Amino acid sequence: MAVRVGILGATGAVGQRFIQLLDDHPTFELAALTASEESAGKTYADAAKWRVNAPIPDDIADMEVGPTTPDAVLDDVDLLFSSLPSGVATEVEPEFLHEGYVVSSNSSNDRMAPDVPLTIPEINPDHLDLIEVQRDERGWDGALVKNPNCSTITMVPTLAALDESFDLESVRVSTLQAVSGAGYSGVSSMEIIDNAIPHIGGEENKMETESRKLLGEFDGTDVELHGMDVAASCNRIPTIDGHLENVFAETAEEATAEDAAEAMRSYEGVDLHSAPEQLIHVFEDPVRPQPRLDRERGDGMQISAGGIQETGTGLKYNCLAHNTIRGAAGASLLNGELLVQEGWV
Known part of the structure; x- marks a missing residue:
């Protein structure tokens, strides 16, 4: 039986990726689209400035966009995907949760809240059990699950593989992040062409904290953050998609x-529709991975790694992921599939 889903914030860059990824999905049936008051009441084709490199699905183009309020979403929607700006999501997501909706959210608010699962299905699926704690703490019947930041999700699968085999103690990471991570109008052409920007507000803290939560131990009540020391330097470069780190x-x-x-190659994946057959592809060629060549591997859901070398105190390597697919909409979609598989939806 189809699981009816909706998208909160459907007209933005991540919302458009959700629509692309949900097209012909074997389990999910897209039944509701919401956006700002300016877009509400319009057809999706009229409301969205479509930027994805594939046509709007015909059945979605004519759907009416509703306001982002619980009373505007159909009662029989089983699961919501949220791509709202974090400031809006902070106010709006709890309204849906109090009405009993299950929300798989890409928005950054509440990722580090102690009762909210921050989940990558291949890494920490057991953290979903925080939903019971969340319901007790917050007094709602819904459930809120978050996926991590696009830069965090690029490196954490490789870290999980190393930690499982060799016990991580410290991590230093420098990122080269695509402009799509800032949204369509997030970085002007005059800023980024022939340039690199050596700071992305809030990004370093997200990488340093979210990675420790994702690799932390869940004891049935709390997640104890992983003890590794993490330091990040985040840089914006003029690639369109694909974060290289x-x-x-x-x-x-x-x-x-x-x-x-070998630890990365053999790290186990999950049996979910949107998951790649192999989570991490390891290149032997030292000049790979590269954003333009490798971001679409596994339909944009696979992590790539390469350039692995020993240093005097450990290892160094490069990793890459498609930031708006694996790092955003695809991550939320995979969490939604896990919620269904585990019986939360």
Whole structure:
């Protein structure tokens, strides 16, 4: 039986990716679209400035966009995907949760809240059980699940593989992040062409905290943050999609480059529709991965790694993910599939 879903904030860049990824989905039936008051009442084709490199699905183009309020969403919608700006989501998401909706959200608010699962299905699916704690703490019948920041989700699967085999102690990462991560109008052409911007507001803190929560231990009540030390430097570069990251990791157990590559290649995935068959692809070629060549691997859901080398104190390597697919809409979609598989929807 189809699971009826809706998208909160459907006209933005991530909302458009949701629509692309939900087209012909075997489980999810898109039944509701919401956006700002300016877009409410219009057809989706009229409301959205479509930027995705594929046509708007015909059945979606003519759907009416509703306001982002619980009374405007159909009662028989089973699951909501949220791509709202975090400031809006902070106010709006609880309204839906108090009405009993399950929300898989890409918005950054509440990611580090102690009763909210911050989840990557291949990494920490057991953290979904925080939903019971959340319902007790907040007094709602709904459920809120978050996926991490697009830069965090690029490196954490590789870190999980290293931690499982060699026990991570510290991580240093420098990112080269695509302009799509800032939204369509987030970085002007005069700022980014022939340039690189060595700061992205709030991004470093997200990487440093979210990674420790994702790799933390859940004891049935709380998540104890992973004890590794993490420091990040985040940079915007003039690529369209695909975040490339340079990672330096120190481990308690000695690891060769070959050991690390094998740990990443063999890290187990999940049996979900949108998940790649192999979570991490490891390149032997030291000049890969590259954003233009490798961001679409696994339909944009696979993590790529390469350039793995030993240093005097640990390992260094590069990793890459498609930031608006694996790092945003695709991550929320995969969490939605996990919620269904685990019986929360």
